[in-house]
Amino acid sequence: MENIEIARLLAETADLMEIGGEDGFRIRSYRNAASAIEGYPEQIAGIVADPARKVTDIAGIGKGIAEALKEIVARGSFARRDEMLERYPPTALEMLRIQGLGPKTVRTLWEHFRVSTLEDLERLCQEHKLQDLPRMGAKLEEKILKGISHYRQGAGRFLVNYAAAAAAELVTYLAEGPGVELVTPAGSLRRARETVGDLDLLVTGEGAPAALGRFVAHPRVHDVLGHGANKASARFGLEGLQVDVRAVPRESFGAALQYFSGSKEHNVALRQRAQKMGLTLNEYGLFRVDDESRVAGETEEEVYAALGLAWIAPELRENQGEIEAAASGGLPELIEPGAMRGDLHMHTRESDGRATLEEMAEAAKAMGYEYIAVTDHSKALAMANGLDERRAVEFAAQVREFNKEGHGIRVFSGLECDILRDGRMDLSEDALAELDFVVASVHGYMNLETAAMTDRLLRAMESPSVQVLGHPTGRVLLHREGYTYDFDRVAADAARRGIWMEINASPERLDLSAALIRRAKAAGVKFTISTDAHHPKHLANMKYGVAMARRGWLTREDVMNTRPAAEFAAAKRRA
Ligand code: DGT
Ligand code: CA
Ligand code: CA
Ligand code: ZN
Numbered sequence: 050m051e052n053i054e055i056a057r058l059l060a061e062t063a064d065l066m067e068i069g070g071e072d073g074f075r076i077r078s079y080r081n082a083a084s085a086i087e088g089y090p091e092q093i094a095g096i097v098a099d100p101a102r103k104v105t106d107i108a109g110i111g112k113g114i115a116e117a118l119k120e121i122v123a124r125g126s127f128a129r130r131d132e133m134l135e136r137y138p139p140t141a142l143e144m145l146r147i148q149g150l151g152p153k154t155v156r157t158l159w160e161h162f163r164v165s166t167l168e169d170l171e172r173l174c175q176e177h178k179l180q181d182l183p184r185m186g187a188k189l190e191e192k193i194l195k196g197i198s199h200y201r202q203g204a205g206r207f208l209v210n211y212a213a214a215a216a217a218e219l220v221t222y223l224a225e226g227p228g229v230e231l232v233t234p235a236g237s238l239r240r241a242r243e244t245v246g247d248l249d250l251l252v253t254g255e256g257a258p259a260a261l262g263r264f265v266a267h268p269r270v271h272d273v274l275g276h277g278a279n280k281a282s283a284r285f286g287l288e289g290l291q292v293d294v295r296a297v298p299r300e301s302f303g304a305a306l307q308y309f310s311g312s313k314e315h316n317v318a319l320r321q322r323a324q325k326m327g328l329t330l331n332e333y334g335l336f337r338v339d340d341e342s343r344v345a346g347e348t349e350e351e352v353y354a355a356l357g358l359a360w361i362a363p364e365l366r367e368n369q370g371e372i373e374a375a376a377s378g379g380l381p382e383l384i385e386p387g388a389m390r391g392d393l394h395m396h397t398r399e400s401d402g403r404a405t406l407e408e409m410a411e412a413a414k415a416m417g418y419e420y421i422a423v424t425d426h427s428k429a430l431a432m433a434n435g436l437d438e439r440r441a442v443e444f445a446a447q448v449r450e451f452n453k454e455g456h457g458i459r460v461f462s463g464l465e466c467d468i469l470r471d472g473r474m475d476l477s478e479d480a481l482a483e484l485d486f487v488v489a490s491v492h493g494y495m496n497l498e499t500a501a502m503t504d505r506l507l508r509a510m511e512s513p514s515v516q517v518l519g520h521p522t523g524r525v526l527l528h529r530e531g532y533t534y535d536f537d538r539v540a541a542d543a544a545r546r547g548i549w550m551e552i553n554a555s556p557e558r559l560d561l562s563a564a565l566i567r568r569a570k571a572a573g574v575k576f577t578i579s580t581d582a583h584h585p586k587h588l589a590n591m592k593y594g595v596a597m598a599r600r601g602w603l604t605r606e607d608v609m610n611t612r613p614a615a616e617f618a619a620a621k622r623r624a
Contacts, residue, residue: 056087056287059079059117060079062130062133065134065136065142078113083287088268137156143167144164147197149195150196154185162178171197175194177190196528203244208526210593215292219292220250223294232252233250233251233306239310240364244527245290248285248290249309250294253297253302261296269286272289278296299347302347304332304335309332310366315371317368318368322358327339328356358375359375359380362380362383365602381603384595384599384604384605384607386591390613391421392580394463395588396426396582396583399444400425400433400434401425401426401430407456410458414456421458422463424463424464425463427475427476445484448462462486463484463487464476464484464487466515467491470505472504482513485621487515487516489512496532502534506518510542513622517549518551520581521551521561522561522565549575549577552577552597554593554595555580555593556590561597570601570602576603577609577610578608
């Protein structure tokens with residue numbers, strides 16, 4: 050049995066145990082073992098069968114798991130799994146993927162209705178059957194129906210950080226192959242879309258065809274869907290991300306990179322432009338129609354140049370005006386990751402973060418930043434141990450002390466203050482006035498009608514302390530749509546008041562979207578890009594936020610935390 054199948058058995062059992070409400074420690078040990086085995090470079094079945102070897106030597110595999118592995122190798126399953134499958138059908142696992150459906154609810158639904166598929170669950174909700182149960186009502190039915198439709202739209206797509214990590218692992222691996230000159234991601238990942246359907250990699254060099262064989266032999270690559278002379282497709286990892294690898298000759302590398310980077314819409318528009326010029330563009334190059342002679346193809350730059358265009362950054366290639374701008378010299382000078390001088394949204398142990406102020410500051414210094422704002426939650430988020438007025442004022446004093454000590458980085462005392470249901474701030478204006486930097490965010494009552502949500506945000510911006518609207522639409526990628534409101538009206542009001550809009554760089558959010566960034570900019574809004582870090586390692590997510598800003602056509606000037614500390618401080622509403 051392949052490692053990936055073994056890993057899947059363990060992971061599924063962990064999920065079923067979660068539905069069963071079983072011990073968290075055991076569940077975690079199955080999950081850890083699954084991820085250890087999934088990427089293990091040797092066949093686990095071979096190690097289990099070899100009396101001279103011990104699977105417990107592998108990190109993440111203890112005695113209990115070793116017993117399970119023995120059974121799996123012998124008969125394709127193990128006692129715990131059989132037991133769980135007697136209690137719950139495997140289709141119940143899909144229900145766990147629906148936002149708003151926790152393991153407990155899945156269990157209740159199974160026990161009462163024997164629902165075991167998404168289709169059955171959908172029907173139950175449409176027929177309002179859930180209301181027969183205590184603590185379940187029309188609201189939950191609506192939420193589940195929304196969740197199912199959102200799940201179906203996003204099914205099979207992956208967050209950009211997952212895809213980027215998979216790509217990095219494969220690029221490094223393939224680049225080590227003999228005769229490989231260059232390996233590079235194309236497709237939606239190169240365009241920095243917030244979710245990725247499948248991964249597209251291009252390999253060039255004499256050894257490129259052989260690299261396809263190397264690819265399908267990678268320990269985490271499985272379920273080979275095709276393997277020819279120029280292309281191999283297979284799945285990667287436990288989650289089954291599809292990867293297409295293409296071997297392309299050096300002389301058409303630029304044309305291939307251009308073609309497979311997309312988007313489809315951009316490519317269609319580009320080909321039309323080529324046609325009007327008596328040219329034809331495909332993944333092999335740019336050719337003259339009359340004598341089929343080659344005009345360009347080795348680099349992307351020469352392809353665009355031959356079409357009378359400046360090179361267009363992949364993030365802009367969505368046929369949203371970028372071709373016209375490239376023709377007229379009107380492309381923006383896009384912001385670069387190196388331009389960031391601070392991070393203005395992060396949490397510490399004061400609320401629901403994992404590290405201290407000192408640790409976050411240290412990590413930010415290592416990122417090369419000049420300043421940060423530490424913005425813990427306010428008291429409305431009781432679950433996150435949010436700060437009340439007294440703690441907020443104390444925190445401001447603590448930060449003043451910290452800055453006096455001189456740590457080589459300036460800290461702004463901040464708060465991510467909840468916007469209450471009616472648009473009031475969660476803390477009093479007196480307390481907010483003590484702080485250097487207030488991010489105002491919505492975390493509850495996200496289902497208000499459009500008009501009520503618009504009024505709520507407009508009212509929130511009346512607070513003189515608010516500097517930034519945090520994660521402005523509240524979307525959670527692959528899980529939840531953002532809340533709806535009159536965005537252009539709120540953006541215009543933010544611009545008028547000097548309130549900035551956040552581009553939240555957390556890969557789960559990437560909020561605002563590219564389209565909304567452009568609309569906000571048109572309304573005169575300035576932006577911040579921040580990670581919403583809950584751990585020092587999350588500070589590294591900044592690059593995803595910068596990529597979103599680029600997709601939104603932003604320059605360095607549009608983004609406030611590219612400014613030097615003094616200039617930044619002076620630009621705040623309350624300098
Ligand atoms: P994804 O995978 O759904 O996140 O999005 P993409 O953009 O990576 O799409 P994918 O993987 O289907 O194809 C990669 C690129 O190859 C795509 O952006 C443009 C190009 N391409 C693929 N199929 C076609 C096609 O039928 N026509 C054109 N013009 N381009 C295509
Ligand atoms: Ca793709
Ligand atoms: Ca593809
Ligand atoms: Zn938040």
